[in-house]
Amino acid sequence: MEDYEIVIGLEVHVELLTQSKMFCGCSTKFGQPPNTQVCPVCMGMPGVLPVINLKAIELALKAAIAFHSEISPYCRFARKNYFYPDLPKNYQISQYEQPIATGGYIEVDGKKIRLKRVHLEEDAGKLIHSEKGENFSFVDFNRSGIPLLEIVSEPDINSPEEAEKYLLTLKQILEYLEISDCNMEEGSLRCDANISVRKKGENRLGVKTEVKNMNSFKSVRKALTFEGRRQINLLKKGEEIIQETRLWNENLQITEGMRSKEEAHDYRYFPEPDLVPVEINAEWIEKVKETIGELPSERKERFMRDYNLSDYDATLLTSKKEIGDYFEKCVKKFNKPKIVANWIMGDLMAILKEKKIKINNSPMTPDYLVELLTLIEEKKITGTIGKEVLVDVFETGKSPSEIVKEKNLIQIQDEDFISKVIEEVVKENPQPVEDYKKGKEKAIGFLIGQVMKKTKGKANPQIVRELLIEHLKKI
Ligand SMILES: [Zn+2]
Numbered sequence: 001m002e003d004y005e006i007v008i009g010l011e012v013h014v015e016l017l018t019q020s021k022m023f024c025g026c027s028t029k030f031g032q033p034p035n036t037q038v039c040p041v042c043m044g045m046p047g048v049l050p051v052i053n054l055k056a057i058e059l060a061l062k063a064a065i066a067f068h069s070e071i072s073p074y075c076r077f078a079r080k081n082y083f084y085p086d087l088p089k090n091y092q093i094s095q096y097e098q099p100i101a102t103g104g105y106i107e108v109d110g111k112k113i114r115l116k117r118v119h120l121e122e123d124a125g126k127l128i129h130s131e132k133g134e135n136f137s138f139v140d141f142n143r144s145g146i147p148l149l150e151i152v153s154e155p156d157i158n159s160p161e162e163a164e165k166y167l168l169t170l171k172q173i174l175e176y177l178e179i180s181d182c183n184m185e186e187g188s189l190r191c192d193a194n195i196s197v198r199k200k201g202e203n204r205l206g207v208k209t210e211v212k213n214m215n216s217f218k219s220v221r222k223a224l225t226f227e228g229r230r231q232i233n234l235l236k237k238g239e240e241i242i243q244e245t246r247l248w249n250e251n252l253q254i255t256e257g258m259r260s261k262e263e264a265h266d267y268r269y270f271p272e273p274d275l276v277p278v279e280i281n282a283e284w285i286e287k288v289k290e291t292i293g294e295l296p297s298e299r300k301e302r303f304m305r306d307y308n309l310s311d312y313d314a315t316l317l318t319s320k321k322e323i324g325d326y327f328e329k330c331v332k333k334f335n336k337p338k339i340v341a342n343w344i345m346g347d348l349m350a351i352l353k354e355k356k357i358k359i360n361n362s363p364m365t366p367d368y369l370v371e372l373l374t375l376i377e378e379k380k381i382t383g384t385i386g387k388e389v390l391v392d393v394f395e396t397g398k399s400p401s402e403i404v405k406e407k408n409l410i411q412i413q414d415e416d417f418i419s420k421v422i423e424e425v426v427k428e429n430p431q432p433v434e435d436y437k438k439g440k441e442k443a444i445g446f447l448i449g450q451v452m453k454k455t456k457g458k459a460n461p462q463i464v465r466e467l468l469i470e471h472l473k474k475i
Helices: 054-066 160-176 217-236 282-291 296-306 311-317 321-333 337-355 366-377 383-396 400-406 415-428 430-437 443-454 461-474
Strands: 004-015 078-081 091-094 105-108 111-122 126-129 137-140 147-153 189-199 209-214 245-249 254-257
Touching: 004 160, 004 217, 054 111, 054 147, 054 160, 054 282, 091 111, 105 160, 111 160, 160 189, 160 217, 160 296, 189 217, 209 217, 217 245, 217 254, 296 311, 296 321, 311 321, 311 337, 321 337, 321 366, 337 366, 337 383, 366 383, 366 400, 383 400, 415 443, 415 461, 430 443, 430 461, 443 461
Parallel strands: 209 245
Antiparallel strands: 004 147, 004 189, 078 091, 105 111, 111 147, 126 137, 189 209, 245 254
8 A cells, every 4th residue: 555645636516605596596495395496497497598696606706715716807607418307407507618716725734735626507406216116206406506616626635534634624614704504414515536546656647536425524535545445456456447437335335336328428518608708807806805704724823823722722713613703702701712712622512512502502602601701710619510500501591690599509618617528528538638647649639529529519629628738737
C-alpha cells in the first residue's frame, strides 16, 4: 500500500436554500406529500417557459466568492439531454460551457484543494420503488426543479480522510453562509467521487473509477478506502483497472461495478433556448459580497485572538454557526470566555447530544446559561450543583434561579454548620483521618468528599477544605 498514492476528485451537489424552485414559483419545502409542490413548469409540460430564480444565482455567487472562484461575466444555461422517469422534460437545465464560476479553492488543514468549476442546475424528481415486490415505481416531482449547485474539485485530494475533511469544510462554509442546509439524510448534499491510484512519484494519473451512492460522510470515507485498496490490489496482481461507475453497497461495505450499458451517456448539451444568458457585473458581485458574513476560518481566528481561546476550543466552537452564535451571546453578558467555552463544550454539548436537541432549540438558552454561571460565580451555588441545575433546566424548562430556589440548592457557607458536619465525618472515618495524620495528603480528598456528600453537594468546598485542615490539626 505504501508504494501507492490515492488521487481523489469530488463532485458535490447541494440544494440551495431558496423558498421557490429554480425556474418556477413552486415551494422547495422538504417532506411534503408527494406531488403537492408541482406546476406545469417543473412537470415539464409542453409550451411552458422557465424563469430564472435570482435568489439561486445570488446564493451561487456567494459560494463562488467564498471559494475564491472566478465569476463569469456571462453565464449561460444548457440542456443536458437524457431520458429517465424522474425527468419529465427529458432534459435537465444545467450549465455546460459557461458555468457561473471556475477555479478557486477550499482550504483543508492548510492545503488548498483546487476547484474546477461551480455551476447551477435543477434537481430531478425522485423515484420511490415499491417495497412490496410489485413491479412498478412511484415518481415524486416535489424535488423536480429545486436549484442545485454543483461543486467539482480538481483531483487534489490524497486520502479518504482528506476527502471527508474537505466535505466537512465545504459543508461548514455553505451552512455558515446560509447557502444550503447540507442535510445529507434529506438529500440536500450528495457526493460522487473520482478515484485512481498510482505509484508514488509518478506524474501520470491512473485509470479512474467513479464511485456513487454514498449516503453519509462516513460512507464516503469507507467507500474510498475500499475502492483505493481494490485498485491497488489489482495493480499489484498486474491486472488492469477498468474505467467504470461503481456503486457503494452500504450493507456489504464494498463498491460494485455498474453494467457499462447503464452509464453510456451522450448528453448532447446545447444552449437552453428559453433562457437568455445572465450578465453578472462587478456591481452585483460587490452587492453580494456585502451580504457575506464572517467565514468559519475567519471566525475561528477571531475567537482565538479576541477571547484568548486555544486552537482546539476555537475549532469546536466555530464548527457550527449556531454554536459560535450561542457562545458569543453568552460571552456578551458573562465575560469569561474560557469558562463559557468549557460549559458549552462539556456538559451542555453532552446533554444536547444525548437528547438529540440542536443548540438553537436548547431549553438552556444563552440567558439561562449566563444566569447559571453567575450563580456559580457569586458562590451562591457550587459547580457540582450547577451541573445538576443544567440537567433540571432540560427536564423542567424552568430558569436556573427558579430551580435553585425551589430545590433549596443555595450553597452552604455557614461555618458552624459545616464544622458540625466535619466532626461527624471525622468520627465516622477513623482510618482516613489516621492516614492523613501519618502524612498521606491524599486522604483529605476523601474526607472533603464525605462532607460534600452529607451536605448534598451544597457546602462551599473551599470552606470545607480550610475548616477540615484546621480541625485535623487539633486532633
Ligand atoms: Zn413548479
